[in-house]
Amino acid sequence: MGFVGFLFGTVGLVQAQSLEKKSKPYDARLKNVQEILKQGKIGPGVDSLDAILADYPKADEIYFTKAILFAQMRNQDAAIDAIKAALGIQQKPEYLSFAVDAFKSKNDADSALIYLDKLINIDENNTASLKRERIMLLFNGGYKDVALEYFLKTKEIETPSDTLDMVGVYC
Numbered sequence: 001m002g003f004v005g006f007l008f009g010t011v012g013l014v015q016a017q018s019l020e021k022k023s024k025p026y027d028a029r030l031k032n033v034q035e036i037l038k039q040g041k042i043g044p045g046v047d048s049l050d051a052i053l054a055d056y057p058k059a060d061e062i063y064f065t066k067a068i069l070f071a072q073m074r075n076q077d078a079a080i081d082a083i084k085a086a087l088g089i090q091q092k093p094e095y096l097s098f099a100v101d102a103f104k105s106k107n108d109a110d111s112a113l114i115y116l117d118k119l120i121n122i123d124e125n126n127t128a129s130l131k132r133e134r135i136m137l138l139f140n141g142g143y144k145d146v147a148l149e150y151f152l153k154t155k156e157i158e159t160p161s162d163t164l165d166m167v168g169v170y171c
Contacts, residue, residue: 024056024059024061025056026052026055026056026059026062029048029051029052030052030061030062030065032048033045033048033049033052033065036048037069042069042073045069046066046069049062049065049066049069058089059089060085060086060089060090060092060095061086063082063083063085063086063089064082064083064086064092064094064095064098066078066079066082067079067080067082067083067086067098067102068098070082071098071102071105076102076105076106079102080099080102080103080106083095083098083099083102084099087099087115091118091122093119093122093123096115096116096118096119096122096123097119099112099115100112100115100116100119100133103115104137109137109138109140109141109142109143110141112137112141113134113137113138113141116130116133116134116137117134120134131150131154132154134150135147135150135151135154138150
């Protein structure tokens, strides 16, 4: 039931983000999907999302919703396919962040780094934490020398912090 609650909240969040910007022609259908998922009907929920995509193939929010749904079902391959589709339409920070997490969960540091680098380039509000994340990904991906070099460069240009120093301990 907690899973369904999370999905209900996620679809609601995507729908709220959509409404904040402007109404989309598929908003009512997305609300219906929310009701289907609330009843625990995952298969019909996915089918309904696919039906929306058949009519609106550029609906990046729907692909993002599918990515979250598949990740919650622990189907990382399908989640990655869906988030790649969303990113093919629009490179939103939340999509890039999701892609990073999805690839990290598959222990694919190389792919996670590709999306993290894109995120670092567009998300100016979280640069310090994203750079720390990059250092850890490099280190955990087996690129210890590159991680140390990136740490030293980051330390030169970023405001000193205990958190950055803690990450540097691993290098």
